[in-house]
Amino acid sequence: MKIATFNVNGVNGRLSVLLRWLAEAAPDVVCLQELKAPDARFPAREIAAAGYGAVWHGQKSWNGVAILARGSEPIETRRGLPGDPDDSHSRYIEAAVNGILIGCLYLPNGNPAPGPKFDYKLAWFDRLTAYAAGLHALDVPVVLAGDYNVMPTDLDVYKPERWRDDALFRPEVRDAFRALVDQGWMDAIRALHPGERIYTFWDYFRNAWGRDAGLRLDHLLLSPAVAPRLTAAGVDRAVRGWDKASDHAPAWIELAEPDV
Template sequence: MLKIATYNINGINARLPVLLQWLQEAKPDIVCLQELKAPGERFPLAEIQAAGYQAVWHGQKSWNGVAILSRSLPIQEVGRSLPGDKDDVQSRYLEAVVGQIVIVCLYCPNGNPYPGEKFEYKLKWYKRLTAHAKKLLAHDVPVILIGDYNVMPTTLDVYKPEKYVNDALFRTEVRAAFDGLLKQGWTDAIRHLYPEETIYTFWDYFRRAWERNAGLRIDHFLISPHLRDRLSRGGVDKHVRGWEKTSDHAPVWIELK
């Protein structure tokens, strides 16, 4: 089995003890991290290597940032910018070949408040992602698009749909953009495994969201057709959200045969 995980760490240096504890416990083979909130030179490579992982990363001071970790498979970085806007300097995209799979680690823009410039940037970013995802499929190789998509695809993925009608994570335009990706031939791995279950990956720090299970499912694996039959299991390490000084996301994982 090949275990692949995604985790919006919400500040890799602030949450490093949590990350290291989870890595030791879960032992994923490949990990995609988002929201590092650290420039490249402050990535804790020594600690990551001591935990048994090699890494490639793309950081940014204070905001954003993505990384791919591998426990034993070789990593070859392919790119760290999403094509389509040469002026976009936000560190939200990292692409690498890990073993024999193209791994894309992404951190989609939040887009709030709606309406506004941030929301328009989000839609443009999704448009660029959709165009590039189509090209990746055309290469006819195994690919996984992994990370924080900042979208709840359906009403099953949000604890109070009516509350989020005009939120940038649930606007019809953003959900349509995510659905457009699926229609290219990608499979939402967690929803494919659990078509009717309520599953959350994020619980806000405010209003006792964790204690009330007032969550959202915004961290996703989109797998290419090559991998659909290899998909075996998946889940959310929900208990990690309850640890001290933890992220507001929980790690999510899938296993491939």
């Protein structure tokens, strides 16, 4: 079973990229972020024609998350994180797919830091960590996949010294990610590539892609009930070089079939 996460940076404007990648990579489950489209403008028809059922949580111009399932319909279990009824951002959706609970998330960027946006990021992280603790306690297969907007370690950023004060790399954010993982979640890509410099994002500016000046922002965290099934993990880097590409590339994992 192949599960991927992909910040598409505008699902309609980059639909051709998404459909091409779906056809070539054939993931079984996909978590999308930054749809930048209200619910009514989600391209459900085109995605269905590609062979995928979908649930989505859109928002005009900003944010937006979706879960796609190849050959089946995801069963939605939640949209939006608990803990702040006034939060109107479309940043979390959850669905059951083939016996696995999939949480798709788009964590706030938080810049400029310090400031209100950074405070919102940390508060959202706290809500995610509290909710994840409940999922972890269920002792069922769970994958929390998405754009976390954090580089957990120096290995996840091309020049750490340039990012020390950025909201994606400040100590508070890395500590929050560590606290989440320390509940017992496996950072799948890092687990299989412990010493490798792997990126999932390259900015549009300053020839970042050409210089391989990247960041690892997109993560797949696995609960203990599914982590032993992990067999492979990686990033489809080449997608970032396609015409009209997102500034992110898809990150993915492969899971073995469960023991009967």
